[in-house]
Amino acid sequence: MSRLEGRKNEQLRTTHIKYEGLDRVDGSARFGFGETESLASVSGPIEVRPNSESPSQATLEVHIRPLAAIAGTDSKALSATLKSILIPALLLSQHPRTLVQIVGQALCGSESGAGYGSAGRGWHASLVASLINACSAALVNASSVPMKGVVCAVAIGRLRDPSSSLSSPTLVLDPSEAELSRLVGGGCFAFMFSSTLSKPLQSDADVPSSSLLWTNYTAMGGAFGDAEFEEARQLAENGATLVWQSFKDSLQNGQVSRPATELKKKALDEEPVDDEKMEI
Incomplete structure (x- = not known):
């Protein structure tokens, strides 16, 4: 069954990574x-509120914001999910009694309604x-936060042929908005x-091992078997x-830019630095 864009079932759309260098955050x-685009920023390790302080590791906060409107219950639920996904990849014990804050922002959804949180179709897999x-x-x-691995994600869709309601769904990689x-x-x-x-x-010697x-x-409208999963x-x-390879290529091509706050720290040396961080 052909896809709307002519892609093969196992083909990703063009992936792009841009290191934004947003001001007053440690990484973006x-x-x-x-x-289907998203933007994220990282602040930390920074000072943590006393009631959130952990003596054994850094406190991780993840906030997800829709394209428009205020973050609702679904955004908070997604924030909790992303926190549980990212924790295994971080060595938070290296910075106890501090805070690491991640803010994610949806940058798409004008056509499908996805990315608007509760005001639209919520958050589709892609x-x-x-x-x-x-x-x-x-x-x-x-x-600024030690990592023991990089988390990479993709979406899988079950695509049914509209001309036949009896045929089994076809699995496709990275379904598009359309x-x-x-x-x-x-x-x-x-x-x-x-x-x-x-x-x-x-296994490929150039690619590290991965774990789901x-x-x-x-x-x-129905169950699926072990073979399909x-x-x-x-x-x-x-x-x-392929996403991991895109990360590797972006680093090898020198696309990583240091945030403006780091450049200021080097220039000002002894001057106190404002710990207040600007979220996206």
Whole structure:
């Protein structure tokens, strides 16, 4: 079954990463699959409120904001999900009694309604994947929080042929905004790529091992079997590997820019630095 854009089932849209260098944060980045874009910033380690202080590790806060309107219950739920996804990749014990704050912002949704939170269709899987990747890129850009791995995410869609209601759904990688109405399920898969994980035999020597951290894969109006889930997981892992390669290429090409606050610190040396951080 052909896709609307002519892509193959296992083909990602064009991915793009831009390290924004936003002022008064320690790291920031924009990540997109085609028109599905997100922006994220990282502040920290910074001073933490006494009631949130942990004596053994840094406190992690994640805030997700829709394209428009105020963050609602669904945005807060997504914030909690992203926090649980990112924690395994961070060495928060290296900075106890501090705060690491991540703010993610949806930059798309004008056509599909997704990205508007409760005011629209909520957060579809491709947008969730772009938010996860933007947060990972911002953490890499900040370089202020030790990491034991990089989290990369992609979406898988169950695409049904509109000409036949009896045919089995086809699994496709990275469904676009235009394909949302044709989906009968799917979800986001998040993997951590790390050299600390055991490497399987006959694996690519240039790609670190990966581990599935989270997925919300589901079927609309019915169940799915183990074989379908394994096919979806493998398709997602291959796609996440391409995202990891995009991260690697962006670093090798020298696209990482140090935030303006770091440049100011070097120039001012002894002058006190305002710890107040500007969120996106």
